[in-house]
Amino acid sequence: MQLLNPLFGSTTKSLEVLNVIEGVKPVTRQGFYDHELRKVKLFCEKNGLFITQSDFKVSLSENNGYSNKGFILKNGNGMTFAYISKDFDKAEETKKHEANHNHYLMGRSLGYPRCCCQSFKENEPLESKGKNTYESPLVKKFNGKKYPFFTNIFLRHMDCCLLSHFPCDLNCKESIAIGKASLNVLKKYDLKTAMEVVAQLKGNHVIHNRKVHFVLK
Numbered sequence: 118m119q120l121l122n123p124l125f126g127s128t129t130k131s132l133e134v135l136n137v138i139e140g141v142k143p144v145t146r147q148g149f150y151d152h153e154l155r156k157v158k159l160f161c162e163k164n165g166l167f168i169t170q171s172d173f174k175v176s177l178s179e180n181n182g183y184s185n186k187g188f189i190l191k192n193g194n195g196m197t198f199a200y201i202s203k204d205f206d207k208a209e210e211t212k213k214h215e216a217n218h219n220h221y222l223m224g225r226s227l228g229y230p231r232c233c234c235q236s237f238k239e240n241e242p243l244e245s246k247g248k249n250t251y252e253s254p255l256v257k258k259f260n261g262k263k264y265p266f267f268t269n270i271f272l273r274h275m276d277c278c279l280l281s282h283f284p285c286d287l288n289c290k291e292s293i294a295i296g297k298a299s300l301n302v303l304k305k306y307d308l309k310t311a312m313e314v315v316a317q318l319k320g321n322h323v324i325h326n327r328k329v330h331f332v333l334k
């Protein structure tokens with residue numbers, strides 16, 4: 118991972134690409150600036166991955182390197198979305214769904230669970246007008262019980278997350294399975310980082326002023 122992070126910019130981005138290489142995910146979609154894209158393309162070529170890119174660029178609404186929200190630019194210095202896959206058609210299909218603003222089918226192309234794609238579609242009209250974090254629908258369901266750390270998406274701003282989608286529920290079985298598979302890939306490539314990620318995701322967290330306890334489950 119130490120080798121991949123400078124290339125992809127973060128642990129979560131690097132992990133996504135490894136998940137595609139290891140067959141955990143069919144496609145990954147990531148934003149890159151032009152100077153990054155050249156190196157990423159070279160990496161894909163060497164590793165037997167196809168890469169196709171969006172016909173538009175986005176400008177992130179926050180300038181601290183992490184944001185959920187972007188604005189479409191006609192030209193300029195924005196990020197281009199790259200769709201990376203072992204299968205050229207799947208990368209192209211994901212690109213097409215994004216160009217058509219079809220969130221549900223794009224999520225499905227990226228290998229996200231049906232239930233989570235449906236939940237995203239339902240919450241998108243409201244979330245896209247706000248911070249676009251999709252945390253509120255999850256926080257509303259907190260009931261004081263313990264949740265599996267595999268679905269803890271609340272530390273993404275710290276580059277610490279095993280999922281690249283918003284789970285429909287913290288107990289979503291398919292999301293937990295993806296989180297577990299993703300952790301196994303991380304362990305295979307960088308055990309030390311994997312253990313650090315687990316330590317951070319687990320335990321007591323205060324999210325939107327509410328206490329939540331994440332455990333191994």
Ligand SMILES: [Zn+2]
Pocket residue numbers: 230231232233234284285286289290291292
């Ligand atoms: Zn789900």
